[in-house]
Amino acid sequence: MLWALTMLPIASGILVSLTRKAWGFVLAMVVGIVLVGLAAYGVAHPLTPVRYVYWNLDGIRFSLSLTSGHLLAWMALTTTVVHLMAQVYAHGYLDGDPLRERFAGFLEAFAGGMLLFVSAANLFTAYIGWEVMGLGSFLLIGHYQHWREARFGATQAFALTRIGDAAFLAAVAWGMSHHVSTLAALNRSGPPIIIWLLVLAIFTKSAQGPFLSWLIGAMAGPTPASALIHAATMVAAGPFLLVRLFPLLDRSPALMTTLVVVGGVTAVWAGYQGAAAKAVKELLAYSTVSQLGLMLLALGVGSPRAAFALLIAHAAFKSLLFFLAGIATHRADSTLLERVGGTLSQPMLAAFYAIGALAVAGLPPTAGFWAKDQVAAAAAHAGLLAGVLAMLAALVGGAYAGRLTASLFRAPRRAEHLHPVNPWQAWAGLPLALVALGGVAGLPDPVHTGLAADAGIGTTAIDLLAVILGAAAGFLAAGPFPALAAMPWVPAWRGFWAVGEGMRMVEIVLHAAAAWxxxxxxxxxxxxxxxxxxxxxxxxxxxxxxxxxxxxxxxxx
CATH class of the missing domain: 1.20.5 (Single alpha-helices involved in coiled-coils or other helix-helix interfaces)
Structure with missing residues (x-):
């Protein structure tokens, strides 16, 4: 059944992408339902591992090896559910697009790459899934071939992530030449060089540090692709691999500190950039980078359980928010925050958005709160630096959530000026909203470590206060009420915004210097x-x- 879970979507995706018949989309939907069923069965009944050696060269075996377990089954279930909902959403989003079936095939093969990566028992198999996702992202982001921004975004994503792919390939070669290529063997006796190479690969694929620009450019792709890439596949693959290799990571204290610094600083900086963004999907893209930084911070302070909980919760609420963003921008015929007011005023859409916004900010009673509470507790017990970075990330997280809320619900436009809501797009968010509201308490502990200490009332209260203050600042900074335009905090906020624009210019200069x-x-x-x-x-x-x-x-x- 593991072969079916990994190879069926890839084979079916290739078949669907080669046809332009209506049955292609139906086949993609059916395969998506089958994948969810297989993944759900794997959660209750661990699947039998499989291994196929297809090349043996002087003792070095190139093999496709798949394994199972509760951790892998939960990640596979998350991927398949988000993929199925993305297919349902795309049925309405791409209505009338002559290349809709090709897009559905690419989306399915892309999810198959993630499932192969999740189920991999060795680095070689994981690398194949990693590369399938890299190619899939290029094809999905560049779906609108007539649009220059889409072509550029696809090329930029493919080019920048090659740096990480080279590092991953070097790790594969090193591990195979030293006969420690399986993940179990790496956790027992893997050399530190391998985990360093893999972390470099993860920084590029998860858009951390100086590599975050490609994920912002990827917003030129269709919204269903953005939802799947940002929620449960490509950018989430790196943190998931580190969760699986945490025993090896734990033996490298310098690397743990690197994760805290890079992940924490990226979480704060990307969140701040999100609060200053001008477009809906741009804001959500910065939000994804910030959330991924928090996952790496949690791993750096020694809590893979908190990182995995946030990974699963983020998959639900971020894909939900991207679906709603697609509806809002389509109804308003604009991606700018200042022009999407009133687009989600329908009760069901407003309820879905409330769940997604509370979750991305980290407020109860959503899964985002429980996951981020674990991250905050682990960071607070790890030291001052980690605790401050986690609190600042909570502050800016509340800010971009508040600004997005104010932009979407201020100055409602007249209903006749808005495009109608496609029911396929509207109902695709229902399962994700339920997951985002359901919590992550039942998830497995990856390495049976838990937290450094239980989350105390004080830590939770400080974290919630930071989120609420940030949300209030972001909400008011969007200017929903004219009477608040003269408040004294507005110039200060604009000053911070100017600093952000200055730092963005610095980033442009650095990119120009690295153009050779x-x-x-x-x-x-x-x-x-x-x-x-x-x-x-x-x-x-x-x-x-x-x-x-x-x-x-x-x-x-």
């Missing part, structure tokens, strides 16, 4: 095109040379 590697890549691409002569023997020769070099490098090192 892209020129090198461009020349290498031209060289590669020179060899693309349409003859099979050319491709066979180049592939043989690459594999020979890779194996030779592995033996030498």
């Amino acid at each position: 590697p892209l020129r090198v890549v461009r020349h290498l691409a031209r060289l590669g095109l020179f060899t693309a002569r349409g003859r099979a023997q050319w491709y066979a020769a180049l592939t043989s040379l690459f594999l020979t070099a890779l194996v030779g490098w592995a033996f030498i090192h």
